[in-house]
Amino acid sequence: MTSTTDTPARPAGRKTPFVRLRRQGRPAQAAGRGRRRWHVGFWLAVGWLVLIVLLAVLANVLPIKGYATPNFGNVNQPPGLRWPEFLGTDNLGRSELSRLIYGARVSLAVGFLSVGIAFVVGTTLGVLAGYFRRATEAVINVASDTLLAIPPLVLLLGITVVLKPSLRNLVIGLAVLGTPTFARLAKANTQTMARREFVSASVILGARPARVLWRDIVPNVLLPVSAFGAELIGVFIVAEASLSFLGLGVPPPQPSWGGMIAAGYPNLSTAPYLTFVPVVALFLTVFSFKIVGDRLRARFELQEAKL
């Protein structure tokens, strides 16, 4: 077993000759600086995500007002140095801070749940299609091609309208949307893994397909697929916001970031903060998920290179 795994296939070196069109900068130093900055960015991203998740989870016990509590003596306050309304209030005097935090619940719940479901279903289908090929692969190919051919927003609109807008149906819609992509990614990774020596070795040693899949292939497929998953959470949070913006998201009075943006948009010229508070939160969250996803992928590629 060991002798089959340690025959490294050296990747072909850089294409030669190295033609310089003028000077090339100082690659080594630049790369070093890039890596350091990357670290800071990564930890900032993780910090922001942890903060948002904690706030969302603890929303009920935090000392903030209810998201639907109006305060007519204190309407349309712009953000400023005030506690606790430092993010301002909307046209009913409701606290933007509180609405942002409760809105984060919706965004994060939708992001994590839908990606979670799509991840499990899509990866399972993809691994099966990639390993067994033939009929399984053909069926899954046609199904995923069909779903991918429909513009995502159109498919999403269709699903949410048929099922009526609600948190649960939003999750279902997004999960359907994400599944084919996970399936494709998992299939491609499974196919490359299945050709590796250690998998052949396992098969030759008499392992049943279930064991080969579970012990040899799945652990190696999970990492690249989950890197994509981290990014997809951000994408789906945006999708939720887009649908809420169109009025097809979580029904009010439950706040969501997209709903807040939609409510603020008509007053963009007079009270821009009502739009930009949720927009900034949305952007930071999505960007953070992207950074984390990129980082996971970089780690995966490093491991891959060592094989």
Add this chain to the structure above:
Amino acid sequence: MLLRRLGQLVIVLLLVSFLTLLMLRLLPVDPAYAIYGQNATKAQVAQVHHQLGLDQPILVQYGHWLGQVLTGNLGTSLRTGQTVTSALATTLPITLEIVIIAELIALAVAIPLGVYSAYRADGKLDRAVSAASSGMVAIPGFVLALVLVYFFAYLWRIFPATGWVPLTADPIENLRHVILPAVTLAAVEAAVFTRVLRSDVYSTLRENFVLAARAQGMPTANVLWRTAFRPSSLSLTTLAGVSLGRLIGATVLVEIIFSLPGAGQLLVQSIFANDIVLVQGVVIVLVAGVVLINFLVDLLHLYLDPRLRAA
């Protein structure tokens, strides 16, 4: 290869159209209410069902609908009585104009930036471009749209925030209305294009034939544009085609934000109005467009890269 792709194309189109039909028949709202309002009588409901063929088995319905579509008849809107084809004839050109201009902006930004940052790899501009493009990719389209509207329409009043002027009425006004939506769509695409082109040109510049061109004393501009750019543009053309398809889907939201009377707006309105015939017609035309573009991209790829023809 070509025939197989064509076969797949047909299968995908059939499946999508069937799925659309199935989904719309599952709607919790009866289309009869879309015509006669909430107080429709039983007789009216039955009449609408008969008229639309809803009382027949789903496969029969599908066969009938398909027969009509193949003869160019996409049906008639339940609410306005307008035919789907004429509704699309007024809205689709607007969507296409935005998509095409967005694509042109993206390419116009990406090509010089991509080539130059590959040429001066790790230079100041290269690093700035790569930072900007990774930021751009992470900005959701409608967040960008709102920021653009705030600054360019409200604060500086350079471009209008909403509305539409037809190209035939006033080309300049038309362009002013197109700019913000098109830039919104173009931003992400430009970022992706730049990254891909940079990495392709970067590796092409290290090929032998570039060294040869260099050794012959060709000026740098010629080396970059004549020798290096063409062989590096292969993934860019593919990507540009794919993105054209993606933009058709993405315009839905942009058209709503900028209240443009395009096909996306039409789709959303007909969804809210439970106008199933119209929804079905718009969806199938948009999907057919996307599928067709992807097919053409494959063809283009075969033309550009002879190695793929054998496969």
